[in-house]
Amino acid sequence: MTDVGIIGVGIHPFGRTEGRSGIDMGIYAVREALSDCNLNWEDVQFAYGGSDASGNADTMVKQLGLSGVQFVNVKNGCATGGSALYAVASTIKAGEYDVGLAVGFDKHPRGAFNPLPEEWGLPDWYGAQGYMLTTQFFAMKIKRYMHDFNISDMSLGRISEKSFANAEHAEHAWRRSPVSFEEIMESPMVNDPLRKYMFCSPAEGGVALILASEKKAREIGAPFIKLDAAIMRTRPQGSFEVFAPSIENDIDGSATRLASQAAFDLAGIGPEDFDLAQIQDTDAGTEIIHMAENGLCADGEQEQWLAEGKTLLNGQLPINTDGGCIACGEPIGASGLRQVYENVVQLRGQAGARQVQNDPRVAYSHVYGAPGVSAVTILRK
Amino acid sequence: MDQDITGELPHLVLSEDGSYYLQGGHNEALGKYVFPLMGGDKEFFQPVPLKRQGTVWSFTVQRFRPKTPPYAGPDDFIPYLVAYVDLPGQLKVEARLVDIEEEEVEIGLPVELTVIPDINGTPGSVMHAFRPLEKRAV
Incomplete structure (x- = not known):
């Protein structure tokens, strides 16, 4: 099979941009990505893209150019970007095309998401009675996790402190002012034990990635960051995932564990080889849980890791180097691709003041969302 | 068929x-x-x-009013306790916790099923919740 990699990246800043639609942010990101690798829209042979709540990606051909390009819309919840990336990579690996686009974008209203039960296979009363909240699930998952593995509230605060500190140096991040540990720990409680500054917010943004075969990348002289694995998984039996009116007694496995293991198997490398990682941090608690679910550390080790600063920019394994969802916000369709964007920038050594030192060579990304889906990638230069 | x-x-x-x-x-x-x-x-x-009885497996306090739709509760919002209740040998169910202050709740607390008036305000309509076992009315 042909090797596939990322040759061009583009991003529309995350956060709030009044007067600009979600799809326009997608278009902005596509133009940035094309310019990044000196290609024209007509050079793109096929595309996969999507948003969760901001319309059909394929309509962007009107602005980008009516080249007749094959453009497939993807709607896969929080895994939308990851699924688009998987489809583009697989098509190039199969040898069908040389150059493809993966694009994701979204623009969400302020406040928590308000998903409707019938769209998620749940009875109406589940939403009506006030259970259908992602924040509630994440709070109860970390509450139990902290109980089982002796994780303190201090660790939650350290995650958020790191996110805001990293985001200060990321041009595409939303919240770029550092927030002190004390301010985080004194911010209002939202869903105990999680406080205001420990949550990400629904936001706006767009990300585009141009992928190509290694041969094509050489032809056009574009920098090639190899995509060793792009994997998406749904939840297994017995997992504890978002929007669960009940959980089985024997909790075992998760969509994240399945996806990460499949990626390690495919790439033939594991967490010990990673130089940095972007993992889903819907809130500070999920970053802690996902450190273990992705195999980056063992359950319970997070307390010591965070106390020692192992996941800081200058630590042993920097995590969420651009501030993650906590500082960038979460436009669902774009969020997973932002992680890949950040990894490409880091591997190219173009991350400026947030650059991970010592020439990072392998980078991991992981997105997670309702109703128990996960998409991961491994990039290598 | x-x-x-x-x-x-x-x-x-x-x-x-x-x-x-x-x-x-x-x-x-x-x-x-x-x-x-x-x-x-x-x-x-x-x-x-x-089973009608179990123990609190995890819990949180819902401190902001969920959006409507889907939430059907009144505009005047009072934070409420939510838990996963472990029903031994069966499964864990998500439910509100009532008749208890938040600082009294802990993982492992024995609770039992009860009903409370449905927050959608329909007269006579009830919804499920759990309450501490020791507070059972005799």
Whole structure:
């Protein structure tokens, strides 16, 4: 099979941009990505893209150019970007095309998401009675996790402190002012034990990635960051995932564990080889849980890791180097691709003041969302 | 063969002795339980009354008003306790916790099923919740 990699990246800043639609942010990101690798829209042979709540990606051909390009819309919840990336990579690996686009974008209203039960296979009363909240699930998952593995509230605060500190140096991040540990720990409680500054917010943004075969990348002289694995998984039996009116007694496995293991198997490398990682941090608690679910550390080790600063920019394994969802916000369709964007920038050594030192060579990304889906990638230069 | 996979089954059932129980589904061969029992589950799961007593497995306080839709509660919002209650040998169900202050709740607390007036305000309509065992009215 042909090797596939990322040759061009583009991003529309995350956060709030009044007067600009979600799809326009997608278009902005596509133009940035094309310019990044000196290609024209007509050079793109096929595309996969999507948003969760901001319309059909394929309509962007009107602005980008009516080249007749094959453009497939993807709607896969929080895994939308990851699924688009998987489809583009697989098509190039199969040898069908040389150059493809993966694009994701979204623009969400302020406040928590308000998903409707019938769209998620749940009875109406589940939403009506006030259970259908992602924040509630994440709070109860970390509450139990902290109980089982002796994780303190201090660790939650350290995650958020790191996110805001990293985001200060990321041009595409939303919240770029550092927030002190004390301010985080004194911010209002939202869903105990999680406080205001420990949550990400629904936001706006767009990300585009141009992928190509290694041969094509050489032809056009574009920098090639190899995509060793792009994997998406749904939840297994017995997992504890978002929007669960009940959980089985024997909790075992998760969509994240399945996806990460499949990626390690495919790439033939594991967490010990990673130089940095972007993992889903819907809130500070999920970053802690996902450190273990992705195999980056063992359950319970997070307390010591965070106390020692192992996941800081200058630590042993920097995590969420651009501030993650906590500082960038979460436009669902774009969020997973932002992680890949950040990894490409880091591997190219173009991350400026947030650059991970010592020439990072392998980078991991992981997105997670309702109703128990996960998409991961491994990039290598 | 006709197959009704769309019908919604009640998740809260009033039994003949006047008490309520949560209705789940049970697959004996697999030893698996589900809650709620949805129309599409009926092929694999038999309706079964879930246990009325269990322990708090995890909990949180919902401190902001969920958006409407889907939330059907009143505009005036009072934070509420939510828990996963471990029903031994069956499964863990998500439910409100009532008759207890948030600082009194801890993982492992014994609780039992109760009903409270439905927050949608429909007269006579109730919804399920759990309350501490020791606070049971005699």
